[in-house]
Amino acid sequence: RLYVKRGGTYTVVVTGPNGCSTTRTARVEEGPSITIDEVKLTDSFGDTNAIEVIAYAGAGVVLEYKLDNGSWQGSNVFLDVVPGEHTVYVRIEGQPCEASKVITVMDYPKYFTPNNDGYHDTWNIWSLKNQPNSKVYIFDRFGKLIKQLSPAGAGWDGTFNGKPLPSTDYWFKAEYIDPKTGLNKEVTGHFSLKR
Numbered sequence: 001r002l003y004v005k006r007g008g009t010y011t012v013v014v015t016g017p018n019g020c021s022t023t024r025t026a027r028v029e030e031g032p033s034i035t036i037d038e039v040k041l042t043d044s045f046g047d048t049n050a051i052e053v054i055a056y057a058g059a060g061v062v063l064e065y066k067l068d069n070g071s072w073q074g075s076n077v078f079l080d081v082v083p084g085e086h087t088v089y090v091r092i093e094g095q096p097c098e099a100s101k102v103i104t105v106m107d108y109p110k111y112f113t114p115n116n117d118g119y120h121d122t123w124n125i126w127s128l129k130n131q132p133n134s135k136v137y138i139f140d141r142f143g144k145l146i147k148q149l150s151p152a153g154a155g156w157d158g159t160f161n162g163k164p165l166p167s168t169d170y171w172f173k174a175e176y177i178d179p180k181t182g183l184n185k186e187v188t189g190h191f192s193l194k195r
Helices: none
Strands: 008-015 021-028 035-041 051-056 063-067 084-092 098-105 135-139 145-149 168-177 184-193
Touching (some): 035 084, 035 098, 051 063
Antiparallel strands (some): 035 051, 063 084, 135 168, 168 184
């Protein structure tokens, strides 16, 4: 068995124990290689999260796309993508070889319900969890600092000095590094505490 990595004409000579040789020549064609040129994401912390994959494998080559463990599709656009780390895959239609790229979708929860039912009990910007140097500040409507968080931590439980705060909107400021540009960024927004 012979493995080659580049196209071309290859000749194999096999010599047996009796000294006789057999020669075989084969032409190996290279298949098109796939390049993922860009993965376009909606602006960090947008209202909806969409991904567009820009890939190329040669003129007329039909590609198909997959997000994480989803199904292959003909469209290069994925809508309503949940925040966090994802892998996009591209392959030539019906072929097993694929190219992939890891991307991070940034967003934050619009509400949380700290009632200890196991669902949405704390609030944090989970999509920043892989950036331990990021800082998240939570303020009340008067601008008073309520809590400083690490995105890698457990999140805010809706209390101040051990006492539950009322159901209302709270504001946040997050300082982080944008994964698309590598630049220091700051984002502000608000979310609801619902009891």
